[in-house]
Amino acid sequence: MADENDNDRIDDNQKPEKMFTLKKWNAVAMWSWDVECDTCAICRVQVMDACLRCQAESKKDSYGKQDCVVVWGECNHSFHYCCMSLWVKQNNRCPLCQQEWSIQRMGK
Amino acid sequence: MLKEKGQLKFEDKWPHMRPIVLKLLKQEPVSPAEWHELFYDVHLVCLWDEKGPAKLRDHLHEDIVQFIKQAQNRVLAQRQEEALLKAYIAEWRKFFTQCNYLPTPFRQLEKSLQGKPASASSSTQGNNNKKGPIEESIVRNLMLDSWNDSIFSDIKHRLQDSAMKLVHAERNGEAFDSQLVIGVRESYVNLCSNTEDRLQIYRENFEAAYIQSTELFYRMKAPEQLATNGVQAYMRYADAKLREEEARVQRYLEAGSNGVIQCCVKVLVGNPLPVLLAECAPLIRAGETERLQLMFRLLERVPEGVQPMLRELENHITQAGLADMEAAADIITQDSEKYVERLLELFRKFSKLVHEAFSDDPRFLTARDKAFKAVVNDTTVFKLELGTGRNIGGRIVAPESKCPELLANYCDMLLRRTPLSKRLTSEEIESRLKDVLLVLKYVSNKDVFMRYHKAHLTRRLILDASADSEKEEDMVEWLREVGMPADYVNKLARMFQDIKVSEDLNAQFRTSTERHDAINIKILNAGAWARGSERVTVSLPVELEDYIPEVEEFYKRKHNGRKLQWYHHMSNGTITFATNGGKFDLDVTTFQMAVLFAWNQRPHDKITYENLRLATELPDGELRKTLWSLVAFPKLKRQLLQFTPQATAPKDFDEHTTFWVNQDFALIKNAKPQKRGKVNLIGRLQLSTERSQIEDNQSIVQLRILRTQEAIIKILKMRKRISNAALQSELVDILKNMFLPSKKMIKEQLEWLIEHKYMKRDDDDINTFIYMA
Numbered sequence: 001m002a003d004e005n006d007n008d009r010i011d012d013n014q015k016p017e018k019m020f021t022l023k024k025w026n027a028v029a030m031w032s033w034d035v036e037c038d039t040c041a042i043c044r045v046q047v048m049d050a051c052l053r054c055q056a057e058s059k060k061d062s063y064g065k066q067d068c069v070v071v072w073g074e075c076n077h078s079f080h081y082c083c084m085s086l087w088v089k090q091n092n093r094c095p096l097c098q099q100e101w102s103i104q105r106m107g108k
Numbered sequence: 109m110l111k112e113k114g115q116l117k118f119e120d121k122w123p124h125m126r127p128i129v130l131k132l133l134k135q136e137p138v139s140p141a142e143w144h145e146l147f148y149d150v151h152l153v154c155l156w157d158e159k160g161p162a163k164l165r166d167h168l169h170e171d172i173v174q175f176i177k178q179a180q181n182r183v184l185a186q187r188q189e190e191a192l193l194k195a196y197i198a199e200w201r202k203f204f205t206q207c208n209y210l211p212t213p214f215r216q217l218e219k220s221l222q223g224k225p226a227s228a229s230s231s232t233q234g235n236n237n238k239k240g241p242i243e244e245s246i247v248r249n250l251m252l253d254s255w256n257d258s259i260f261s262d263i264k265h266r267l268q269d270s271a272m273k274l275v276h277a278e279r280n281g282e283a284f285d286s287q288l289v290i291g292v293r294e295s296y297v298n299l300c301s302n303t304e305d306r307l308q309i310y311r312e313n314f315e316a317a318y319i320q321s322t323e324l325f326y327r328m329k330a331p332e333q334l335a336t337n338g339v340q341a342y343m344r345y346a347d348a349k350l351r352e353e354e355a356r357v358q359r360y361l362e363a364g365s366n367g368v369i370q371c372c373v374k375v376l377v378g379n380p381l382p383v384l385l386a387e388c389a390p391l392i393r394a395g396e397t398e399r400l401q402l403m404f405r406l407l408e409r410v411p412e413g414v415q416p417m418l419r420e421l422e423n424h425i426t427q428a429g430l431a432d433m434e435a436a437a438d439i440i441t442q443d444s445e446k447y448v449e450r451l452l453e454l455f456r457k458f459s460k461l462v463h464e465a466f467s468d469d470p471r472f473l474t475a476r477d478k479a480f481k482a483v484v485n486d487t488t489v490f491k492l493e494l495g496t497g498r499n500i501g502g503r504i505v506a507p508e509s510k511c512p513e514l515l516a517n518y519c520d521m522l523l524r525r526t527p528l529s530k531r532l533t534s535e536e537i538e539s540r541l542k543d544v545l546l547v548l549k550y551v552s553n554k555d556v557f558m559r560y561h562k563a564h565l566t567r568r569l570i571l572d573a574s575a576d577s578e579k580e581e582d583m584v585e586w587l588r589e590v591g592m593p594a595d596y597v598n599k600l601a602r603m604f605q606d607i608k609v610s611e612d613l614n615a616q617f618r619t620s621t622e623r624h625d626a627i628n629i630k631i632l633n634a635g636a637w638a639r640g641s642e643r644v645t646v647s648l649p650v651e652l653e654d655y656i657p658e659v660e661e662f663y664k665r666k667h668n669g670r671k672l673q674w675y676h677h678m679s680n681g682t683i684t685f686a687t688n689g690g691k692f693d694l695d696v697t698t699f700q701m702a703v704l705f706a707w708n709q710r711p712h713d714k715i716t717y718e719n720l721r722l723a724t725e726l727p728d729g730e731l732r733k734t735l736w737s738l739v740a741f742p743k744l745k746r747q748l749l750q751f752t753p754q755a756t757a758p759k760d761f762d763e764h765t766t767f768w769v770n771q772d773f774a775l776i777k778n779a780k781p782q783k784r785g786k787v788n789l790i791g792r793l794q795l796s797t798e799r800s801q802i803e804d805n806q807s808i809v810q811l812r813i814l815r816t817q818e819a820i821i822k823i824l825k826m827r828k829r830i831s832n833a834a835l836q837s838e839l840v841d842i843l844k845n846m847f848l849p850s851k852k853m854i855k856e857q858l859e860w861l862i863e864h865k866y867m868k869r870d871d872d873d874i875n876t877f878i879y880m881a
Binding site for chain 2: 018019020021022023024025026027028029030031032033034035046048049070072105106107108
């Protein structure tokens with residue numbers, strides 16, 4: 001900002017130090033879950049998409065809204081939270097490494 | 109009276125009965141006393157004389173025959189046709205009326221003849237036969253059969269001939285009393301004593317004669333008409349005559365007999381069919397809807413009549429459509445608007461034809477649709493080559509029509525802020541989008557359309573270039589309505605949702621810090637926008653680079669477990685360019701920005717290509733393209749950068765090519781250089797790198813392969829075993845909303861699935877497949 005102001009002043013003196021000055025930048029980035037494997041091993045859907053169950057249940061309001069988040073276990077394996085919460089009801093182990101399942105962090 | 113029992117004989121009674129019977133036959137007055145007496149006598153004869161009933165019947169028969177003979181003589185005394193018919197009808201009417209009276213007194217006789225007890229039979233008869241005893245009556249049948257045997261058999265030919273002569277005369281335009289023919293016909297119908305088939309005599313004689321005379325008449329007339337008046341006039345003649353005959357049939361024949369019309373159709377339409385059909389193509393070509401309508405009406409009556417017309421129509425539309433496309437090839441391959449409008453014009457023209465000439469008959473609509481598919485998917489004018497450069501796995505992919513791409517481009521022109529979309533009203537845009545959907549219906553590779561459409565949408569959303577965001581979302585719903593696959597459409601809808609989420613995030617980011625008036629961020633869901641597309645490295649100008657950590661910091665505070673990837677090839681911005689002559693705002697891509705900012709430290713230097721590459725770290729291909737857009741932007745009269753030595757394409761730059769900023773840059777308006785102004789140099793926003801574009805094309809083919817495999821398995825899972833032909837048709841059905849699978853690809857995928865033990869061929873029948881779980 002300070003630079004730009006300088007610029008304008010010098011501009012008025014008809015001796016611009018910079019020919020090109022930034023006015024507006026529209027930056028684009030993509031986010032994705034920071035996971036090692038991009039497919040959920042339980043429902044076989046990519047973790048960036050809603051899990052199968054969520055896709056089937058709420059077709060109308062599921063798209064876009066990422067209510068179907070990702071969960072990481074202590075073992076660092078990741079799954080859809082929906083898929084995992086159903087899984088642990090039957091077997092409280094990670095489906096991939098058989099370690100006892102405990103949540104390390106949740107996607108948000 | 110009881111005294112006389114046992115001695116009562118038929119012969120005693122008959123002389124008494126006979127005069128009454130004769131009076132009845134002749135329709136002479138009979139007093140109530142006589143009428144009653146007849147009942148009583150019949151009763152007595154039947155009751156007391158064992159042989160009475162048989163004798164009674166024989167005598168009765170004799171008298172009836174006698175009477176009929178007299179009638180016959182009276183009829184045959186007439187020489188003239190009309191008089192003969194008149195006399196016959198009169199006699200018959202009289203006789204037929206008596207058929208209803210005479211049997212009544214003889215009811216007892218009938219019971220006796222049937223050998224049943226009077227009371228029981230009457231009740232069972234009443235129950236069994238609702239038509240009533242009179243019609244079943246033996247006496248009545250006796251009368252009718254006698255009439256049939258004597259008078260009718262003798263004179264029926266004369267009767268029929270006379271009647272047919274009258275009909276013939278009518279066909280030739282002479283008037284006569286139609287009651288005569290009708291009367292004859294009625295006698296034929298009523299004459300029949302066969303209760304199973306009342307129309308037997310009528311059909312075998314009267315109708316047969318009618319058909320014969322009709323056929324004879326038109327067999328003579330039709331070729332004569334055709335020869336003297338030509339086909340067109342003949343069609344009118346045939347049509348008029350068919351209607352006339354239909355009306356005539358209603359007048360003269362019993363309902364439910366269509367033999368005559370069939371015969372007319374055969375003679376009038378069936379026989380000259382080839383001549384008529386030869387006329388079809390020229391009529392379609394000339395758009396003679398009225399005549400085609402007439403022809404359709406005629407040919408519809410014969411089997412195999414409409415089929416050739418359908419073929420003619422389909423051929424004509426296909427040929428005319430393709431010829432039209434080829435004639436305008438130069439314009440339409442370049443200009444998607446012209447192309448789509450041309451297609452629509454064709455479509456409207458032929459829909460109108462089908463509507464006016466064939467009243468939107470479903471068969472003709474199908475033929476029109478088939479022809480349209482052929483035109484739309486034709487590849488002679490232009491082709492889209494999927495997977496050029498490298499063949500996928502050594503396979504050469506058949507070229508496809510470019511139509512879906514052009515349709516998508518046209519949609520983009522309508523939905524983006526363009527001169528076209530500014531010129532049109534909202535309603536006009538809507539109706540044109542609907543037109544696109546109409547054409548899309550005929551496109552066999554809808555997946556290509558969806559891919560281009562999605563790319564255009566991505567550009568519009570990222571550049572905020574939509575003309576009307578409401579219309580954008582409408583379009584998504586319309587695509588859903590026309591049956592585009594739900595997963596495609598959902599993805600588009602997800603992009604809208606995502607862009608809104610991103611807008612909120614941007615607002616939060618901008619309020620969270622005061623320093624960022626110059627930056628807008630779009631942080632999008634990689635799953636919805638850009639799965640798998642590769643990024644391009646670029647060394648950002650410091651002004652931009654500074655923002656990055658701050659945005660990432662902000663994002664990390666808002667979200668958990670997410671990683672960010674910058675898509676600088678999609679990002680863009682506005683810079684101010686100060687020259688000797690003025691100050692200009694330039695809308696540029698981030699790559700263009702990176703190149704231009706290289707001069708900020710040394711405004712008047714000439715910089716070599718190689719040094720620019722080092723400064724920007726852009727890959728070779730991207731740098732060339734970016735530089736080319738700055739030295740040769742089509743819309744500019746004075747370019748931003750100048751260079752040496754001469755080059756005519758981006759590939760001509762070498763590492764020693766030098767570039768410098770054009771200090772005399774200015775926007776030219778009305779041939780005068782302007783001091784201020786704004787220009788957009790972004791052009792078509794790049795969504796992926798060159799390499800990934802080839803991959804993109806291949807990914808379409810790859811995706812089709814997967815979809816085909818998936819669909820085959822889906823079908824087999826359901827059917828367990830299925831014949832090849834059935835499988836193919838189900839497969840096309842499942843996939844048709846995305847693309848039309850080629851026979852070759854289906855075969856390859858079947859082989860693949862068999863090889864990988866998903867399925868096998870039946871041992872006994874290699875054309876049957878079995879699912880293997």
